[in-house]
Amino acid sequence: xxxxxxxxxxxxxxxxxxxxxxxxxxxxxxxxxxxxxxxxxxxxxxxxxxxxxxxxxxxxxxxxxxxxxxxxxxxxxxxxxxxxxxxxxxxxxxxxxxxxxxxxxxxxxxxxxxxxxxxxxxxxxxxxxxxxxxxxxxxxxxxxxxxxxxxxxxxxxxxxxxxxxxxxxxxxxxxxxxxxxxxxxxxxxxxxxxxxxxxxxxxxxxxxxxxxxxxxxxxxxxxxxxxxxxxxxxxxxxxxxxxxxxxxxxxxxxxxxxxxxxxxxxxxxxxxxxxxxxxxxxxxxxxxxxxxxxxxxxxxxxxxxxxxxxx
Numbered sequence: 001x002x003x004x005x006x007x008x009x010x011x012x013x014x015x016x017x018x019x020x021x022x023x024x025x026x027x028x029x030x031x032x033x034x035x036x037x038x039x040x041x042x043x044x045x046x047x048x049x050x051x052x053x054x055x056x057x058x059x060x061x062x063x064x065x066x067x068x069x070x071x072x073x074x075x076x077x078x079x080x081x082x083x084x085x086x087x088x089x090x091x092x093x094x095x096x097x098x099x100x101x102x103x104x105x106x107x108x109x110x111x112x113x114x115x116x117x118x119x120x121x122x123x124x125x126x127x128x129x130x131x132x133x134x135x136x137x138x139x140x141x142x143x144x145x146x147x148x149x150x151x152x153x154x155x156x157x158x159x160x161x162x163x164x165x166x167x168x169x170x171x172x173x174x175x176x177x178x179x180x181x182x183x184x185x186x187x188x189x190x191x192x193x194x195x196x197x198x199x200x201x202x203x204x205x206x207x208x209x210x211x212x213x214x215x216x217x218x219x220x221x222x223x224x225x226x227x228x229x230x231x232x233x234x235x236x237x238x239x240x241x242x243x244x245x246x247x248x249x250x251x252x253x254x255x256x257x258x259x260x261x262x263x264x265x266x267x268x269x270x271x272x273x274x275x276x277x278x279x280x281x282x283x284x285x286x287x288x289x290x291x292x293x294x295x296x297x298x299x300x301x302x303x304x305x306x307x308x309x310x311x
Contacts, residue, residue, distance in 0.1 A: 176200030177281025235277035241265025
């Protein structure tokens, strides 16, 4: 599971920009938005609208992103997930949280526990130690692991709760994809059909201004684009264990294995495409920690998902 996605987001944005030639933007008009989602850079391109005409639409997108941040952001005081982590309980959870918990449960089962949003206590321990150039002691790690575990999380429409004190939840391995999906749904309701959304994961609808399919690049942590993917009514998510680094020396990556409690990664980079960005996002995170047979078995559960890069 991952946290702190700024560097990986930059690579995704850079790859998308590199894959879209400037000459393609002459006609029809194109409106572009840049902002933030979950504390990191985000962008959007709408075909067939000028920036002026898109002003109301952009405001609606910003309002939707802000609303979802009030549910999922770990760093926004008073967010739903922050209140849950502070008290161990959340009454009447938002429908969006319940939806994402349901998807997370499916991913947890499909990946043999490699996807587990209850990993936040381990993240906090590793991030603190890495920042000072240290590694957690065995006892400290064992104590943090005792406060993790999907089976210790309980949820229904009435309440989300932890069965052990000191547990905490993070949706940072899936929330960006979920926000991209929600923004795409909002734009569809407004009658927009040709657009590209980058909320850390990319969602593409319809066509580019020149009538061709959208193209996005898959980049390594070093910035090398290793493949370009055509997207139409599809989303693309990419994860890399060293895409964001926890320590100044650059040795500790941001993806932690819930099963061992340690930073992990069997692959340098994993990229997936799917109809839902949230699904591609969660699976790309977990697949970094899984061997090829386990990845193949998990993919069999999701026929819509395609493996675009495994390095």
